[in-house]
Amino acid sequence: MPNQTDFRVVFGNDWNRLGTRLEKFSKYFQESLYVNFRTLGERTAGLIRKELRPVKYKGTAERSVSFEIDGKKLSVGATAAHAKYIYYGTKPHWVPIAPLKEWARWKLGDESAAWAIQRSIAKHGTSRFAARKYGTDGANPYLDRVVASNGFKAAVRAFTERTGQDLIARING
Numbered sequence: 001m002p003n004q005t006d007f008r009v010v011f012g013n014d015w016n017r018l019g020t021r022l023e024k025f026s027k028y029f030q031e032s033l034y035v036n037f038r039t040l041g042e043r044t045a046g047l048i049r050k051e052l053r054p055v056k057y058k059g060t061a062e063r064s065v066s067f068e069i070d071g072k073k074l075s076v077g078a079t080a081a082h083a084k085y086i087y088y089g090t091k092p093h094w095v096p097i098a099p100l101k102e103w104a105r106w107k108l109g110d111e112s113a114a115w116a117i118q119r120s121i122a123k124h125g126t127s128r129f130a131a132r133k134y135g136t137d138g139a140n141p142y143l144d145r146v147v148a149s150n151g152f153k154a155a156v157r158a159f160t161e162r163t164g165q166d167l168i169a170r171i172n173g
Helices: 004-011 014-055 083-088 097-108 113-124 127-134 142-148 150-172
Strands: 065-070 073-078
Touching: 014 065, 014 073, 014 142, 014 150, 073 083, 083 127, 083 142, 097 113, 142 150
Parallel strands: none
Antiparallel strands: 065 073
16 A cells, blocks of 8 residues: 655655645535535525415515525525425314415405305315325425426536536636
């Protein structure tokens, strides 16, 4: 097995420069991740907003979509208080009729449908919960659709390529 002296003979003067670059690799990696995570976060947030647009009522969930970078972790999603209910659904519960009438008038054009919706929610719950438990249609797994979309796959592919190219350029530069 070659020792360090053998490598210095092979690499010559470039050995010290290579060592310096590799020491800086961690810093380069962090910087590259941050820059490219911002782009990936912005693109993913845009895809989530687009997916939420057809189901919006007042637009609170759509407007709350944001992203956060914490070290080597990127979090993207809606931060509105009711966003988790849109995604995961709810167990059966009794919904007040007044806001449901307003929603039914806006969404369906018929506020009298609110009574039937109220009974359905009381019996089955909403969205994802109802679909999982009762096998009904109407689930809105918007995050699943975003992750499965070609737009998200392209954004992740671009993130990977840009990060790799950026690291190579920084190490060689």
